[in-house]
Amino acid sequence: MLVSSSAASTGRGVTSTGPGSAARAVTRTLSDDPLGGTVRRTVLPSGLRVLTEAIPAMRSVSFGIWVAVGSRDETGPQAGAAHFLEHLLFKGTNKRSALEISSQIEAVGGETNAFTTKEYTCYYARVLDEDLPLAIDVMCDLVADSVLTPSDVETERGVILEEIAMHDDEPGDEVHDLFTRAVYGDHPLGRLISGTEETVTPMSRRQIQGFYRRRYTPPRIVIAAAGNLDHAAVVKLVRQALRGTPLDTDPAAPASHRPSTPGVRTKPATTLVEPKETEQAHVVLGCPAIDRTDERRFALGVLNNVLGGGMSSRLFQEIREQRGLAYSVYSYASQYADSGVFAVYAGCAPGKVDEVLHLTRAELARVAAEGITEAELARGKGMSKGSFVLGLEDTGSRMSRLAKGELLYGNLMPVDDLLARVDAVTLDDVNTLAAELLGRPMSLAVVGPFDSGSFTVDR
Secondary structure (H helix, E strand, O other): OOOOOOOOOOOEEEEEEOOOHHHOEEEEEEEEOOOOOEEEEEEOOOOOEEEEEEOOOOOEEEEEEEEOOOHHHOOHHHOOHHHHHHHHOOOEEOOOEHHHHHHHHHOOOOEEEEEEOOOOEEEEEEEEHHHHHHHHHHHHHHHHOEOOOHHHHHHHHHHHHHHHHHHHOOHHHHHHHHHHHHHHOOOHHHOOOOOOHHHHOOOOHHHHHHHHHHHOOHHHEEEEEEEOOOHHHHHHHHHHHHOOOOOOOOOOOOOOOOOOOOOOOOOOOOEEEEEOOOOOEEEEEEEEOOOOOOOOHHHHHHHHHHHHOOOOOHHHHHHHHHOOOEEEEEEEEEEOOOOEEEEEEEEEOHHHHHHHHHHHHHHHHHHHHHOOOHHHHHHHHHHHHHHHHHOOOOHHHHHHHHHHHHHHHOOOOOHHHHHHHHHOOOHHHHHHHHHHHHOOOOEEEEEEOOOOOOOOOOO
C-alpha cells in the first residue's frame, strides 16, 4: 500500500525551498550511510517525492521514476492496462518521437528500460554522471507527457500479444503464474501482469488514456537517483522537466493510496495443471505466507535460504546433489502489501515428478515438525546479509532501494539497521514460523505432459 508522503518524516537537516509556504519543497537528510553516501529526500508541493544517494566515487548515475500502480490496481476488463501503458510511454511525447527517446540516451552510451509488477511500475535510465540532466529530461518527459497515438496503440498491441505468446512458450515461467492463480484465484493478485489475449485485444486507447491520467498522479510517484550527483541539482532538473506537464500540479492533492481492490482471500489448497507437451515438467508447490511489512519477514528470509536458497540448501542437496532428480530446484517468497506466498520450484523429467513432490513435501514437513539447526541458522543469516550488501555495489540497486523503501515501506531502513534485524533472528523465530507456514495445506501448479486430472492436492 502506498503511504502518505509524510510517512518518512524522520531525518536530519530539514530545509524548505520556494517563494511561499504553499509552494515550498521540503527536504530532509535521511542518512549518511557508511556503506554508501548521503541520502536526501524532497517532497515537492505537488506531493511527488525525490530521493537521491550521492556516491562521489561513482562515475555513473541511475535514475528511476516509480509509480505506485501495478496489475493489482486493474479491474477485470482492464487486465494488462498497466503493462500496456508501460510500453506506450516510450512511443513518443509532445517533444520527442520514439526514436528520439531511445537515440538521445543511446548517443551518450546510456540505457533505458521499464518493468511492471503487481504493485508498481518503474521507468529507469543509467548514464554517465555528466549526462544526468539529459536522462532526467527524457525520462520525465516520457512518463509525464506521452501522447498515446491511436497508431502507436495498435502497433504496441501487436507487440504485447507476441510477448504473451512468447511467455506461453516458456513453461518454466508459466508455472509460477499458474501457482499464483492457484493461491489467489480471481483476485487481481492472481492475474497475469501482461493481461491475456482476451483482455488486451479489445482494450481501447480511451481506456488506456483514462488509466494513465487517473493513476499517474504526483502523490503516487517517487523519483530516485543514485551515483555521482548533487541532490539540489536533481530536484531543480526534475521540476524543470515537469514544468507545464500534467504532473506539474500545485498544491498537492490528498496523499493517494492504492485504489481499493477486493480483500485478499486466498483459496483453499488447489491443484492446477496446464497440459503441455514439454520435455521437462515444471512444478511449484507452496502456500500463502506473510506480507512485506510483517516483522517475521527477516526470519522468513533465513528459512528460505535454509530450505532452497542456494546450493547448500536442504532441497538442493536432497533433490539434485544426492539423487540427481532435477537440474533446477529452489524456494522463494513473494510479498505484497497485504499478502504473500512461499513456494518451491523444481524442473524435472515427467516421470520423476511424483518422487520430487514426495521428497519436497517430506522435507517441508520435517522442518515444520523439527525446525532447523543452529548451524543452518548461522548460514541462512550469513546468506541474507551477504546477498543484501553485495547487491548494493552498483547504482541501479541503490536507486531501487531508495524507491522501494519510500514507495513500499514509507521509510528507508539504514543498512546497518537491516543487518542488525537479520542478526537478531533467533532459532525459535525461524522454527515457530516454519511450523506455522509449512504445516499449511499446499497448493500445486504443474506444467507438462499430463492430463488436467493427473494430480490431486496430496499427490
